[in-house]
Amino acid sequence: MTLLGWATATSLWSDVLGEFLAALRESLPRLFSGLLFVSLAWVVIKSILGVLRRVLDRAYPAEQDMIVDLAIVIIGGLLWFGVLLVLLKILGMGEVAASLGTATGFIALGVAFALKEMIADTVAGVYLLRDPDFNVGDAVETASITGTIVRVDLRKTRIRAASGDLVVVANRDVEKRWTQQADQP
Numbered sequence: 001m002t003l004l005g006w007a008t009a010t011s012l013w014s015d016v017l018g019e020f021l022a023a024l025r026e027s028l029p030r031l032f033s034g035l036l037f038v039s040l041a042w043v044v045i046k047s048i049l050g051v052l053r054r055v056l057d058r059a060y061p062a063e064q065d066m067i068v069d070l071a072i073v074i075i076g077g078l079l080w081f082g083v084l085l086v087l088l089k090i091l092g093m094g095e096v097a098a099s100l101g102t103a104t105g106f107i108a109l110g111v112a113f114a115l116k117e118m119i120a121d122t123v124a125g126v127y128l129l130r131d132p133d134f135n136v137g138d139a140v141e142t143a144s145i146t147g148t149i150v151r152v153d154l155r156k157t158r159i160r161a162a163s164g165d166l167v168v169v170a171n172r173d174v175e176k177r178w179t180q181q182a183d184q185p
Contacts, residue, residue, distance in 0.1 A: 052071070088100070121154070129152055134178070134180070141178065141179045144167075148160045156168050156169065156170060
């Protein structure tokens with residue numbers, strides 16, 4: 001390599017390094033702000049989820065912890081997604097945040113449509129678990145089966161038919177139409 005070539009390469013590296021350091025100095029306030037925001041968001045989200053868990057634990061009996069856990073996961077995920085969008089805005093990537101929010105909305109619509117029956121089962125399960133007239137051991141008649149409730153989960157209800165068979169029914173089908181049978185002597 002000639003002396004002129006060496007000087008050009010050194011100058012090029014010096015220019016690149018100088019531009020990099022200048023960009024880094026310019027970005028440091030945003031990075032610091034982003035780090036501070038995420039730290040504060042972590043404290044706030046942990047506090048919100050802690051309070052929410054205590055409130056829901058009081059509202060739901062211990063055997064319905066899955067409802068509390070489901071609510072905490074959903075709300076926590078939404079809060080952290082919001083933090084991500086705001087962080088992108090703080091770091092100067094507002095267009096990326098807007099695109100990500102829009103794309104996530106479309107994906108959520110598609111997932112909700114694909115999982116509409118599972119979502120309907122889960123919502124009906126919450127209603128059935130909260131219904132004081134629908135309990136394990138009760139004799140019920142649904143659209144498809146008559147028997148005794150053995151177990152109620154978020155998505156399915158298990159009913160022991162008079163024949164002794166254990167029938168698993170989707171909660172959306174049970175919640176649509178069920179009748180509590182009178183106690184038989």
